[in-house]
Amino acid sequence: MTDRTGPRMLITEPSDLDPASPAPITIAARLLDRLAAVRAEVLDALATGEPIYGVTTGMGALSKHRLSEDEQRAHQRNLLLGRAVGGPPWLPADEARAVLIGRLRTFLTGDAGVSVELIQQLVAVINSGRTPEIPAGGAGSAGEIIPLAHAFGSLDLELGPKEGIALLAGIPGATGRAALHGSRTRRLADHLTAVAAGAIAVIGANRDPYHPRAARADDVLAAEHTRIRDLAGPEPAPRSLQAPVSFRVAGHVVAHVRRSLADLDAAVDRAFDGVTDSPAYLDGRFVGTAGFHGVDLVAHCDHLTAALAHAAEVSTARLHRLLDPAVTGLPAQLAHDPGPQAGLVAVHKRAVATSHALRRLTLPSATSTAETSNGQEDVQSFSWEAVGVLAEAIRLTREVTACELLAVHQAFALSKRPVPPGLQELLGAVANVVPPIGADRPFGADLTRLLDSIL
Structure with missing residues (x-):
């Protein structure tokens, strides 16, 4: 447990987050309200039943497989569990923290459309000073799904629609580091x-x-x-x-x-x-990105x-x-x-x-x-x-x-x-x-x- 004292980072825009700063984080209420509104739009869009990569379908080579409603509910957590194949050596604590902050910063744009509850839990983990064990090597994919699966697999929160794939998307860890x-x-x-x-x-x-x-x-x-x-x-x-x-x-x-x-x-x-994020929620629809x-x-x-x-x-x-x-x-x-x-x-x-x-x-x-x-x-x-x-x-x-x-x-x-x-x-x-x-x-x-x- 690391003592987190001193002035806090009040985050009113994503760019306020600094992966190199050890200061505790507080997300401004106005920003959280904006993200909650995006999340409501995302849930409405998902309810239409349109195929959404990694949400209503499998991932990668299994993206042609449509998931039943029961499968969808388990899928977001399974995305993290099945990809945590790394091992030691683990990142040092300050680099692991930078990975978490990198992920948080990308979520604050609203592109991922995740819930305020997930964002708040990420803030709580970062502020606690307890960092997850994230493998230093062995990413081996287009992106960084293996280290990110380790980073977020232990989150004590039931993941909602699209939140598992959002945690694994992009290169937030490399960027934060x-x-x-x-x-x-x-x-x-x-x-x-x-x-x-x-x-x-x-x-x-x-x-x-x-x-x-x-x-x-x-x-x-x-x-x-x-x-x-x-x-x-x-x-x-x-x-x-x-x-x-x-x-x-x-x-x-x-x-x-x-x-x-x-x-x-x-x-x-x-x-x-x-x-x-991919798929990102842009201009009212889901867009696959690179x-x-x-x-x-x-x-x-x-x-x-x-x-x-x-x-x-x-x-x-x-x-x-x-x-x-x-x-x-x-x-x-x-x-x-x-x-x-x-x-x-x-x-x-x-x-x-x-x-x-x-x-x-x-x-x-x-x-x-x-x-x-x-x-x-x-x-x-x-x-x-x-x-x-x-x-x-x-x-x-x-x-x-x-x-x-x-x-x-x-x-x-x-x-x-x-x-x-x-x-x-x-x-x-x-x-x-x-x-x-x-x-x-x-x-x-x-x-x-x-x-x-x-x-």
Whole structure:
């Protein structure tokens, strides 16, 4: 049970819901009244006896099978029970919550036509802090019916007409998780900038690559160059005319991460604001849609994963240069006593292994056309898998960033150079959790403290 305290999210429109916010949720009465009116229209439309996919018929390859009234009453719950075929590992609690919020947000458009009672139960589950066990992998369908079946199979409510299929429709889980990971990436991008600026400052790198005019016609890059200059502080007499490339391209690398993130944010908004239910209740009738395909979201998850992989590789290269006396003017491998001590050479090796693992994540997700459901689902976009890969890319990039941050911290300690004002808060926080490095020790513990406390 998680304590849910603090201000509540009052939801007057679907866009008010933020999957990255831990705040409790309250749905405005006016919005609930609007949804109740849609539900009444949906029930009237269902009463006409017209065939409605997944409501009066089976699903997938069984959609030609008409259901009797008794079968219809059991069908909506059975849709969830028979599709809960996943297993561990389960999503972490914050991602599971993002799945629930993603589903709730799509229901608030009215397209699904579900009852206010179902919406209120979703709110109650989200606010309770108890999250269902949702499989992290194994979606394997056009959409995400397997993880959604796990997410909502334990709801303590008798599902009414169309509510079971509505719970399984679209890609609300991948969209909610992508929104959460976007929030995490924004924080990570700020750390990528700050750590790179620390490396630039501690080696006394030439600041020419971050000149304001060097970013002409690129506002994102210009803003990134400004952040680097502000954090790195005044330029000393450069140690060399040109620093290694991994230092000079820092602005371009993080600007690319930020651009890729903005593209993903836009794809998340399109997914949430678009029609994901199928059949959706639009203009007074039920309309079959393809909002479950999610290739737009997949492409931008993949794009951001690749951008993070590149950022991690550049960070790893910069870390290697920080161990080189020819670049830093400091003791070899940032050891207090090179020779008897190995210094941070193994920290770089961990970063190399982590970057290699990241590189293997960059295969595009939507490249399989596997068939399921007897050929009814003959292509898939694998949005659930793409957002899971992005989560892993964020985790691994944080690890590499921690490795470089530890090296920047040690380089400043050995150089006796003053820490620029823009970096004092960050490196002061590092000093609070990383004891002075005067000898070799298990640096994995230091990296874990950085990941837990700072990054």
